[in-house]
Amino acid sequence: MRTLSLRLWMEQSEKTNPDRSPKGLDSLVAKLFELGRAIEYIFASGAESILLGEYLGRFMLGIFAIGLLIGIDNFLTALARKYPAQFCGYCEKNPCVCQRERKRESVRQKSRDGSEQQLEWGIHRWWEHLSSLYRARNTESGGETYVLKRLLEEIQELKNALESFSGSVNAAESGQEAADDLADVFAWTIGLSDLADIVLEQEVAELSTFPEMDIDACTLLDK
Numbered sequence: 001m002r003t004l005s006l007r008l009w010m011e012q013s014e015k016t017n018p019d020r021s022p023k024g025l026d027s028l029v030a031k032l033f034e035l036g037r038a039i040e041y042i043f044a045s046g047a048e049s050i051l052l053g054e055y056l057g058r059f060m061l062g063i064f065a066i067g068l069l070i071g072i073d074n075f076l077t078a079l080a081r082k083y084p085a086q087f088c089g090y091c092e093k094n095p096c097v098c099q100r101e102r103k104r105e106s107v108r109q110k111s112r113d114g115s116e117q118q119l120e121w122g123i124h125r126w127w128e129h130l131s132s133l134y135r136a137r138n139t140e141s142g143g144e145t146y147v148l149k150r151l152l153e154e155i156q157e158l159k160n161a162l163e164s165f166s167g168s169v170n171a172a173e174s175g176q177e178a179a180d181d182l183a184d185v186f187a188w189t190i191g192l193s194d195l196a197d198i199v200l201e202q203e204v205a206e207l208s209t210f211p212e213m214d215i216d217a218c219t220l221l222d223k
């Protein structure tokens, strides 16, 4: 049985979208904002929308495209480092208790290495992990509206980091910062799909035309 790691998803999406010009970063980020605002509108209108799943799927493809430009390894390593397998990277609890114990701004994340194993995780496994850590906290903090607000903030941070990345004197350092911010955007996107009960992996699969992939097998058979 085949499992699809994030790396594989990203490599496949590269084949279907071979344009890798760093100039594309601006429009990719603009696209994320656009999707974010469309989702905001859906929530504000109070209407259940079948478009939500599709928008979140497109969102994930946008994240992959940006990840390809800043480097798959940079992105995957940042994700494993910021969201370690055992607990929340800030409060070191599982589930996370960050909001209840102290203000987010006052907390600095300890630096650590993510597990090698996490580099092979797919969308479904990341969802399991992030849901177990953050679902309760996100629900308590205001649910979908709160998570979307945080997601939009993270896109803004990513935008700032990418601006220094593309015109960079120190590409390695700003690439790292961009990878960290992209990891946050990924985590909040998973968080939003979690609260909205959307099977994100399936949405991404439906939007993708990867000829050599068995899409049926990939939707739920994650590690």
Ligand SMILES: [Zn+2]
Pocket (backbone or CB within 6 Å): 088, 089, 090, 091, 092, 093, 095, 096, 097, 098, 099
């Ligand atoms: Zn925490």
